[in-house]
Amino acid sequence: MHITLDNPATAPRPLGPYSQVARVQLADGSALLYLSGQIADGADITAQSHGIFATLTALLEAHGAALADIINIRTFLTDMDDLPGYAAVRRTYLTGTPPTSTTVAVPRLFRPEALIEVDVVAALPAIEDRS
Incomplete structure (x- = not known):
């Protein structure tokens, strides 16, 4: 197992002294990517959600x-009343089988x-397993 911490130049810079991506390369050639929590500018939940998914896309790519x-x-929401707006945006980006999910209200x-x-x-399969 090998761990690489990264702040890709193709994504917005982090807001503090932390890495946005931890890549855990496993012995079989597969990898796990752990992405730090992302926020985005915007006046409402829809704009912020779109911004977050744009950043997640850049980090993953x-x-x-x-x-x-x-x-x-x-997902961490400051107001659970924003859940429907976020869910609608999320469905436009995550179109296949949904991943496991946790949503929490925070102050x-x-x-x-x-x-x-x-x-x-x-999760990334080993290179020879990718299609």
């Missing part, structure tokens, strides 16, 4: 992955204007 490779998604996030934060785990 920097490691040869796609949204379809997500196996777990965790506030790292940035006061953030309504939502999302982190994911993606």
Whole structure:
């Protein structure tokens, strides 16, 4: 097993001293990608959700992955009334079998204007297994 921490140049810079991606390369050639929680600018839940999925896409693509490779998604909302708006946006990006999921209400996030934060785990098969 080998772990690489990364802040891909193709994605927005992190807001603090942390890595946005931890790539865990497994002995069989497969890999797990752990993405840090992402927030985005925007006036409402729809805009912020679209921004988050754009950043998640960029982070995953920097490691040869796609949204379809997500196996777990965790969502933190400051207002559960925003869940339907987020869910509608999420369905436009995650169109296949849905990953495992946790959604939690929190009193506030790292940035006061953030309504939502999302982190994911993606799984990549060994290179010879990818189609």
